Amino acid sequence: MNGFADHGLDESAFGESKAISAVKAFDAFPKTKPSYQQRTSTGGVWTLSLITLSILLSITELQRWWVGTTSHTFSVEKGISHDLQINLDIVVAMQCSDLHINVQDAAGDRILAGSALNKHPTKWEHWGDKRSHQLARDRGEQYEEEDVHDYLGAARRKKKFTKTPRVRGDPNACRVFGSLEGNKVQGDFHITARGHGYMEFGQHLDHNSFNFSHQINELSFGPFYPSLLNPLDNTRATTPNHFYKYQYYLSVVPTIYTTDARALDTANPSISPSSSDAANDNSALSWGSNTVFTNQYAVTEQSHTVPESQVPGIFVKFDIEPILLTISEEWQGALGLLVRVVNVLSGVFVAGGWCFQISEWAREYWGRRGRRDGALGVLSGRRASMDKT
Amino acid sequence: MPAKSRFTRLDAFTKTVEDARVRTTSGGIVTLSSLLLILWLVWGEWAEYRRIVVHPELVVDKGRGEKMEIHMNVTFPRVPCELLTLDVMDVSGEVQTGVMHGVSKVRLRPEGEGGGVIESKALDLHNDDPATHLDPSYCGECYGAPAPSNAIKPGCCNTCAEVRDAYASVSWSFGRGENVEQCSREHYSEHLDEQRREGCRIEGGIRVNKVVGNFHFAPGKSFSNGNMHVHDLENYFAGGGADVQHSFSHVIHHLRFGPQLPEAVAKKAGEKGGMAWSNHHLNPLDGTEQKTDEKAFNFMYFVKVVSTAYLPLGWEKKSQKNALESILPHELVELGGYGVGEAGSIETHQYSVTSHKRSLAGGDDSGEGHKERLHARGGIPGVFFSYDISPMKVINREARSKSFSGFLVGCCAIIGGTLTVAAAIDRALYEGHQRVKKLHQG
Numbered sequence: 001m002n003g004f005a006d007h008g009l010d011e012s013a014f015g016e017s018k019a020i021s022a023v024k025a026f027d028a029f030p031k032t033k034p035s036y037q038q039r040t041s042t043g044g045v046w047t048l049s050l051i052t053l054s055i056l057l058s059i060t061e062l063q064r065w066w067v068g069t070t071s072h073t074f075s076v077e078k079g080i081s082h083d084l085q086i087n088l089d090i091v092v093a094m095q096c097s098d099l100h101i102n103v104q105d106a107a108g109d110r111i112l113a114g115s116a117l118n119k120h121p122t123k124w125e126h127w128g129d130k131r132s133h134q135l136a137r138d139r140g141e142q143y144e145e146e147d148v149h150d151y152l153g154a155a156r157r158k159k160k161f162t163k164t165p166r167v168r169g170d171p172n173a174c175r176v177f178g179s180l181e182g183n184k185v186q187g188d189f190h191i192t193a194r195g196h197g198y199m200e201f202g203q204h205l206d207h208n209s210f211n212f213s214h215q216i217n218e219l220s221f222g223p224f225y226p227s228l229l230n231p232l233d234n235t236r237a238t239t240p241n242h243f244y245k246y247q248y249y250l251s252v253v254p255t256i257y258t259t260d261a262r263a264l265d266t267a268n269p270s271i272s273p274s275s276s277d278a279a280n281d282n283s284a285l286s287w288g289s290n291t292v293f294t295n296q297y298a299v300t301e302q303s304h305t306v307p308e309s310q311v312p313g314i315f316v317k318f319d320i321e322p323i324l325l326t327i328s329e330e331w332q333g334a335l336g337l338l339v340r341v342v343n344v345l346s347g348v349f350v351a352g353g354w355c356f357q358i359s360e361w362a363r364e365y366w367g368r369r370g371r372r373d374g375a376l377g378v379l380s381g382r383r384a385s386m387d388k389t
Numbered sequence: 390m391p392a393k394s395r396f397t398r399l400d401a402f403t404k405t406v407e408d409a410r411v412r413t414t415s416g417g418i419v420t421l422s423s424l425l426l427i428l429w430l431v432w433g434e435w436a437e438y439r440r441i442v443v444h445p446e447l448v449v450d451k452g453r454g455e456k457m458e459i460h461m462n463v464t465f466p467r468v469p470c471e472l473l474t475l476d477v478m479d480v481s482g483e484v485q486t487g488v489m490h491g492v493s494k495v496r497l498r499p500e501g502e503g504g505g506v507i508e509s510k511a512l513d514l515h516n517d518d519p520a521t522h523l524d525p526s527y528c529g530e531c532y533g534a535p536a537p538s539n540a541i542k543p544g545c546c547n548t549c550a551e552v553r554d555a556y557a558s559v560s561w562s563f564g565r566g567e568n569v570e571q572c573s574r575e576h577y578s579e580h581l582d583e584q585r586r587e588g589c590r591i592e593g594g595i596r597v598n599k600v601v602g603n604f605h606f607a608p609g610k611s612f613s614n615g616n617m618h619v620h621d622l623e624n625y626f627a628g629g630g631a632d633v634q635h636s637f638s639h640v641i642h643h644l645r646f647g648p649q650l651p652e653a654v655a656k657k658a659g660e661k662g663g664m665a666w667s668n669h670h671l672n673p674l675d676g677t678e679q680k681t682d683e684k685a686f687n688f689m690y691f692v693k694v695v696s697t698a699y700l701p702l703g704w705e706k707k708s709q710k711n712a713l714e715s716i717l718p719h720e721l722v723e724l725g726g727y728g729v730g731e732a733g734s735i736e737t738h739q740y741s742v743t744s745h746k747r748s749l750a751g752g753d754d755s756g757e758g759h760k761e762r763l764h765a766r767g768g769i770p771g772v773f774f775s776y777d778i779s780p781m782k783v784i785n786r787e788a789r790s791k792s793f794s795g796f797l798v799g800c801c802a803i804i805g806g807t808l809t810v811a812a813a814i815d816r817a818l819y820e821g822h823q824r825v826k827k828l829h830q831g
Binding site for chain 1: 409410411412413414416417418419420421430445447673674677689691693694695697739740741742743744745747761762763764765768779781783802805806807808809810811812813815816819
């Protein structure tokens with residue numbers, strides 16, 4: 001073996017061992033000694049352009065792999081659910097003491113939301129900033145493709161309601177905000193005036209102080225992620241009428257955003273994750289930071305004046321859909337990427353080789369015709385060389 | 390060399406004459422390893438081709454006039470069978486008509502004695518069995534209540550059950566049947582007292598119209614009167630002495646809507662959904678246990694039912710037979726067999742559920758830290774299931790992940806790609822080797 005080492009891989013220098021020669025016999029790739037090979041400048045150009053092309057294609061392939069694929073799947077929600085958290089931040093152009101907030105649900109429970117939510121007196125004029133928009137104005141938004149990372153990023157941001165601006169002068173509006181837990185069943189959330197709609201209060205309020213103009217800063221279900229935008233967020237509705245009824249009909253769709261679909265498989269599926277911040281904190285370990293559970297909703301709105309016999313106010317009726325949406329972003333494995341890149345490279349080279357061959361023939365054909373025009377009957381020696389290569 | 394034909398010039402696969410070929414060890418190694426790689430990848434492709442995947446589809450349920458089977462197995466360890474009734478109602482509160490059922494009540498030994506089975510008896514929904522051994526001219530008194538319309542003898546209350554019916558129809562409470570001749574003859578109160586400590590299991594299935602509705606387990610004889618649904622609660626609340634305390638603690642062993650998927654099928658169906666499935670996940674209530682010590686306690690389950698079809702591979706070929714089966718009136722299909730197609734296709738239902746419980750005395754949830762949540766007052770103690778039908782339908786369709794031609798294309802791509810890249814590697818090795826050799830020589 002010393003001799004082998006001295007001569008490096010020089011095979012012609014010595015007799016080889018049997019094993020090596022046996023392996024050698026399997027060499028299926030025909031190589032020709034360099035002396036038989038012909039290099040042409042056109043070939044060089046072709047090689048270079050093919051290399052550029054294959055690099056470009058590989059880069060796009062890599063990019064596609066990097067972005068990943070977003071898949072929307074659905075399933076019927078598993079596990080037994082109990083609670084549904086409602087997050088609300090609404091400004092109503094009435095005095096806080098005149099507002100009466102309640103939730104009534106299909107289970108027969110009534111939630112005295114007024115005591116669970118914070119009420120801050122404020123000025124109506126503070127809240128009319130430009131970002132407010134009417135419901136269903138920008139249609140284009142909903143057709144943009146969702147990026148799971150946007151949602152994950154938004155969910156990691158702070159989970160606090162913004163502060164109420166300081167009031168100068170007399171407050172003429174009320175900001176109601178906070179989270180409350182209801183049953184996860186169909187329900188009705190309503191804001192009415194004191195003494196109207198619920199008998200037990202007894203006190204009657206002057207009809208002229210009714211003004212159910214409102215601005216919804218936040219209305220969401222499930223864990224509170226203020227940065228996730230819901231359809232009713234930052235919407236404003238104003239009316240000059242005193243007896244006016246706003247009705248919103250909401251269909252709540254439980255939704256999971258994840259970049260780690262496999263973690264969902266391992267997570268305990270008998271726990272329905274929708275409920276609340278508190279419950280979610282407990283189960284955060286099992287869900288990980290790559291997964292956000294939230295609830296989207298679809299909304300329709302109607303508003304009209306009501307006669308004095310009816311109850312004016314803001315009514316939000318919500319129902320929960322049984323189908324859970326999972327929006328997951330997945331990456332293919334690195335091996336898959338490798339196979340594809342290899343396929344791209346080889347495809348480009350094989351196809352390029354053929355193109356080169358064909359172009360050579362074409363050149364030869366046209367060249368021969370041209371020569372035939374000039375020098376009659378002279379056969380070129382190129383055919384022989386072609387046979388050899 | 391054979392004679393050159395016209396096609397010789399077109400040969401794109403130019404070959405090197407044998408004399409000019411060079412075989413190298415590195416080339417051999419590259420060839421062998423690329424062959425192994427090809428074998429491995431082709432095998433993977435084959436496995437991919439043979440694999441059956443389940444494609445879930447979401448469509449709007451277009452079925453009309455369909456039926457739905459509810460299969461249940463629920464144990465109430467502290468309510469005797471004599472007290473327990475099962476009612477199936479539709480959305481307006483009317484007792485559902487045309488319900489096909491095969492539910493049996495199983496008397497269970499008291500909890501303290503291990504809860505073994507005593508006796509199983511088929512339950513007749515909304516209708517109690519008549520007494521037969523009486524004198525034909527006998528006409529029992531109804532004790533002031535109008536005789537029930539379904540009495541064996543019009544205008545008479547010949548059995549204890551009929552007297553109870555009569556009482557229920559005018560919303561009188563019946564109690565233990567003391568001083569009622571029919572009941573003391575049938576030893577109603579003795580039976581009741583005897584069974585006081587027993588539990589009851591309700592098992593079986595009912596077939597209902599596929600509309601929004603509810604079914605509930607509640608104590609006492611029930612009677613529907615217009616919009617009112619009344620249960621005779623006196624016996625339940627009266628209890629049977631100091632040591633017997635009824636309550637609606639219950640264990641749901643099983644609750645499903647429609648036929649059960651075979652276990653293997655359920656597993657497969659879950660693979661693609663992003664979440665692992667099993668039958669347990671299709672029926673989230675299976676194995677639920679709820680306890681209470683309060684008599685007047687109400688459990689509610691809000692169930693949303695989503696139709697689900699499972700279509701196995703090769704289902705289309707036999708769809709002719711399926712069409713025939715679907716024409717068959719549902720009465721001819723045995724309970725438990727509805728929704729099972731001949732080619733293995735299964736029409737069943739999944740459900741999502743929200744549970745809720747409250748004391749009939751009202752009160753709030755301050756125990757759970759939500760004192761702003763007030764429970765409703767009153768109502769009937771019991772376990773209520775209200776179900777709602779979703780307009781969406783899930784179809785799980787089995788399919789091969791690749792067609793045969795797809796498999797061939799994949800193989801060609803693998804072989805071609807690997808060989809080309811291997812050739813390039815080999816070429817590079819060879820050239821490099823030549824360079825090195827030249828360097829050494831020069």
